[in-house]
Amino acid sequence: MGKTLRFILGDQLSHKISSLKDADPNKDIIFMCEVWDETRYVKHHKKKIAFLFSAMRHFANELKSKGYNVDYVQLDEDGNTGSFTSELERALKRHKAEEVIITFPGEYRVLEEVKSWSEKLGIYVGIRDDDRFLSTREEFAEWAEGRKGLTMEYFYREMRRKHDILMDKNGGPEGGEWNYDKQNREPLPDSIELPVKTMFQADDITENVLRLVEKKFNDHFGDLYPFNFAVTRAEALRALNRFIEERLPCFGKYQDAMKEGKPFLFHSHISAYLNSGLLTPDEILEKAEKAYKDGHAPLNAVEGFIRQVLGWREFIRGMYWHFMPDYEHKNFFHAQRKLPDFFWDANTKMNCMKQCIKETKENAYAHHIQRLMVIGNFCLLAGLSVEEVNEWYLIVYADAYQWVELPNVTGMILYADGGLLASKPYAASGSYINKMSDYCKNCEYKVTEKTGEDACPFNYLYWDFLDRNEKKLKSNHRLSMIYKSWEKRDSGIKKTIKEDAAKFLEDL
Ligand code: FAD
Ligand code: DLZ
Ligand code: SF4
Numbered sequence: 001m002g003k004t005l006r007f008i009l010g011d012q013l014s015h016k017i018s019s020l021k022d023a024d025p026n027k028d029i030i031f032m033c034e035v036w037d038e039t040r041y042v043k044h045h046k047k048k049i050a051f052l053f054s055a056m057r058h059f060a061n062e063l064k065s066k067g068y069n070v071d072y073v074q075l076d077e078d079g080n081t082g083s084f085t086s087e088l089e090r091a092l093k094r095h096k097a098e099e100v101i102i103t104f105p106g107e108y109r110v111l112e113e114v115k116s117w118s119e120k121l122g123i124y125v126g127i128r129d130d131d132r133f134l135s136t137r138e139e140f141a142e143w144a145e146g147r148k149g150l151t152m153e154y155f156y157r158e159m160r161r162k163h164d165i166l167m168d169k170n171g172g173p174e175g176g177e178w179n180y181d182k183q184n185r186e187p188l189p190d191s192i193e194l195p196v197k198t199m200f201q202a203d204d205i206t207e208n209v210l211r212l213v214e215k216k217f218n219d220h221f222g223d224l225y226p227f228n229f230a231v232t233r234a235e236a237l238r239a240l241n242r243f244i245e246e247r248l249p250c251f252g253k254y255q256d257a258m259k260e261g262k263p264f265l266f267h268s269h270i271s272a273y274l275n276s277g278l279l280t281p282d283e284i285l286e287k288a289e290k291a292y293k294d295g296h297a298p299l300n301a302v303e304g305f306i307r308q309v310l311g312w313r314e315f316i317r318g319m320y321w322h323f324m325p326d327y328e329h330k331n332f333f334h335a336q337r338k339l340p341d342f343f344w345d346a347n348t349k350m351n352c353m354k355q356c357i358k359e360t361k362e363n364a365y366a367h368h369i370q371r372l373m374v375i376g377n378f379c380l381l382a383g384l385s386v387e388e389v390n391e392w393y394l395i396v397y398a399d400a401y402q403w404v405e406l407p408n409v410t411g412m413i414l415y416a417d418g419g420l421l422a423s424k425p426y427a428a429s430g431s432y433i434n435k436m437s438d439y440c441k442n443c444e445y446k447v448t449e450k451t452g453e454d455a456c457p458f459n460y461l462y463w464d465f466l467d468r469n470e471k472k473l474k475s476n477h478r479l480s481m482i483y484k485s486w487e488k489r490d491s492g493i494k495k496t497i498k499e500d501a502a503k504f505l506e507d508l
Contacts, residue, residue, distance in 0.1 A: 002098030004028045005091060009084075010038065010052050011106050011401055013059040014277035015233070018128040019103040025067040029095045032060050034075035036082035041109075042391055045222035046213050047229070047364035048272075048398040054209040054231040055276055061205070062232070071095070076212060084113055089121055098123055104130045106275075107402045108324045132280050133317060134163060134310065140318030150319065150420060153179065156311030165285055165310060166292070166303060174292075179307065180252065180300035187436055188257040188265065195246040197264045198239040199228035206231055221344060221395055223362050229272065229398070236273035243268040244287050244297075252301035256369045258437035260351075263359040267367045268305070271399035274313075281309050308368075313404070319411065319421055320403040328390075330410050332418040333469055335383040340508045343392055350457060351443035352433050353378055364398035369436065371397075376413030377428055381461035382505060383468070386416045424478040427465055430456035451496045457504050464501030467494070 006019050006028055023030065034056065039049055053075070060072040071094070073080055073087055081087055088100065104127055105111050118125045129136060143158060144150055157178055160166060166174040202210065206227070213224055230236040250266040257265060273279045285306055292302035320327065342348035346357040356370040366375070371393075379389045390409045394400045411421025430447040434440040440447040440456070449455035466473065466486060474483050486494075 003095050004099045004101060005088075005095060005097040006030045007084075007088065007100055007102040008032050008059075009102070009105055009110070010034075010056050011276045012103050012130075013055055013233075014132055014280060015062070016132075016280070017103050017277065018131050019101045021128075023068065025069065028069065029091070029097060030060075030063055030068050030070045031072075031088070031091050032056055032070070033073035033080070033084070033087040033091075035073075035080070035084060035087055036075070037084070039075070039217065042394045043217075043220045044394075044400075045364040045396050045398065046217050046220050046224040047222055047227060048400070049217055049220070050206070050209050050213045050224060050227055051229045051231065051272060051364075051398050052276060053212070054206040054229075055278060057205050057209065058232045075216065084110070085117065085120065088117065092121060092123060099126070100124070101126045101128065103128050106130075108320075108328075109402070132277065133314060134281055135159065135314045135318060137318070137321045140314075140322055144318070144322055149423065150315075151423070152311055152315045152421075155315045155318070156307055159310050159314060160306075163285075163310065165289055166299075166306060174303070175299045180303050183300040184252040184255045184304050185436075186253045186257065188254050188259050188262075192250075192254075194262060194265060195242075197269065198230075198242045200230050200235050202227060221361065222364055230278065233278045236270070236278035239273065240268070240270055240279055240284060240287065243270065244291050248288065248291055248305060249297040249301055252298070252304040255304055256373075256436050258352075258356075258367075258369055258374070258433075258439065260355055260438055260442065263363055263365065263367070263370075265367060269365065271397075272365075274309075275399050275401055275404065281313065284309055316407045317403055319407045323417070323420065327406060327410060327417065330417045331386045332416050333383060333414075333472065335414065335416065336385045337383050337505065337508070339384055339388040339392060349444040350378075351445075352437065352439040355439055360396050364396065366397070371408075372413060372426060373428060373436070374433060374439075376409070377426065377433075377458070378461075380414055380425055380427055381458065381465045382508065383465070386410060386414055389414060418472075419476075424476055425465075425473070427462055428458070429462040430458040433458060451493070451500050455500065460497045460500040461504065463494075463497045467498060 006023055008017065008019065008030060034053055060070050064070045071091055081090060100117065100123055102114060105114060114125065114127060117123060143155060160173065168174050210224060210227055230239050247266045247268065254266050259265065270279060274281065288302050288305050291297040292299060342353065343357060346354050346361060348354050352374045356366055356374045360366045390406060393409045394402060394405045407421055410416045413426060415422060415425040430440065434447045445456045446454045447456045450459045463486060466482065473479050
């Protein structure tokens with residue numbers, strides 16, 4: 001009998017990954033490879049590549065020190081052929097292996113590639129479930145079956161019940177409510193002291209990777225330095241523990257707040273670690289719930305955080321696999337405007353966009369409200385190309401993989417799925433941004449002005465978007481009041497709004 005090769009992908013860096021469950025250190029080969037195709041299918045942010053390569057190399061070393069036989073192919077190694085399939089083919093020959101075991105990949109395109117191996121390479125391919133998620137694709141499909149609308153909130157309640165998280169002894173939600181979002185919308189007070197972000201020093205492995213990225217990916221978006229990501233599970237756990245200790249108590253209250261020059265606030269900054277497998281959702285939920293039970297963090301904060309991980313994250317993944325591959329081609333509003341250059345250099349007069357894009361470029365990170373209500377809101381209102389916006393979001397964030405990026409972009413910000421994920425578009429005028437941030441104070445535009453050269457573009461773009469898409473949106477009962485107020489507006493003002501929007505969009 002030939003050898004078994006266990007293929008670990010770059011976002012499968014978990015010691016308990018299903019593909020390793022029955023691995024035999026004496027016989028099996030653990031295979032990992034850095035390949036051009038994965039780094040270039042979109043031109044990822046430099047920090048994202050550096051993080052993942054360093055985390056992959058550290059993970060491979062940990063497996064080696066546990067006694068496994070690890071075959072790791074580095075990007076610049078002689079003979080690296082550049083794709084998963086061709087590298088696997090070489091590895092199969094090297095080791096005379098006839099069988100590959102792999103955990104279900106995170107992206108549809110990779111799954112298609114994995115499915116082709118059996119025929120192309122004449123081997124047995126065992127694809128195992130990715131049991132790091134709390135809901136399986138089958139469970140999601142069962143839940144979705146026959147429902148008119150797929151609402152995250154109901155899915156989340158089922159998950160709370162099923163996994164017995166934040167439930168009281170009578171089987172109801174802890175504290176009597178399922179959701180404490182009403183308490184979670186405060187802007188950040190000037191006086192508040194923010195905890196320092198957890199940062200890590202680069203070791204030799206990371207230094208080598210940084211030099212490689214500098215050399216090979218210089219034309220990619222984003223700043224490589226300073227680089228202070230966690231690259232091992234032990235480091236990622238430290239970041240998680242410090243979040244629970246220092247940030248979680250205020251996570252809820254200031255979850256939607258934004259502040260110039262403060263990219264990290266009370267968020268956890270664990271998404272890149274979670275999505276690459278250094279952390280798993282079960283341990284995160286356990287620590288968060290314990291913080292509430294120990295009286296360390298209030299219910300609104302803990303419930304709010306748990307909803308993101310147990311609710312949104314699992315729901316988003318469920319949606320991805322439920323609606324792929326069609327989901328990738330949705331474009332409800334036929335949005336096709338080219339992505340403006342300032343998405344790459346942050347050179348725009350709109351201070352909110354400037355700050356959020358600048359921080360994205362520096363950190364490969366922006367928190368949720370920046371992604372949703374500033375950048376995302378702009379993409380929606382300006383009718384930017386669904387394809388280009390998806391590509392941008394996949395490139396720029398260290399936590400971005402298509403399974404999580406696509407539903408957030410196509411469904412949540414662009415409403416390009418026609419309402420499969422969100423019950424109405426997340427569209428907002430400048431006053432929302434002004435309420436939740438201090439960006440408007442330093443902006444060349446005036447948030448209080450609705451039309452004219454100095455007016456905040458979000459103000460006229462908001463109404464222009466609703467007017468442009470009236471046929472598609474008017475029947476949505478959640479928008480009926482807004483359309484009524486638009487109808488009542490003076491026709492001269494409506495005309496000016498539309499002219500201002502047209503001019504702005506033309507100049508983009
Ligand atoms: P926190 O605010 O501390 O939240 C805790 C965790 O909850 C996150 O780490 C994440 O794992 C999970 N979470 C929260 N919201 C979501 C959500 N909507 N979908 C999935 N998980 C969620 N998240 C990604 O992990 N990868 C992406 O590529 C990604 N793209 C996004 C694109 C857009 C347009 C939007 C609006 C959101 C996107 N998100 C994405 C979700 C969310 O913005 C990030 O997970 C979050 O900002 C990561 O920062 P954090 O770890 O500090 O999160
Ligand atoms: C994102 C990424 C990058 C940039 N490079 C690699 C790589 O060289 N090797 C690898 O195994 N994985 C990489 N990844 C992550 C994969 O793209 C990821 O596993 C798939 O997108 C499936 O989710
Ligand atoms: Fe953004 Fe408008 Fe405020 Fe300027 S005025 S920061 S464009 S919301």
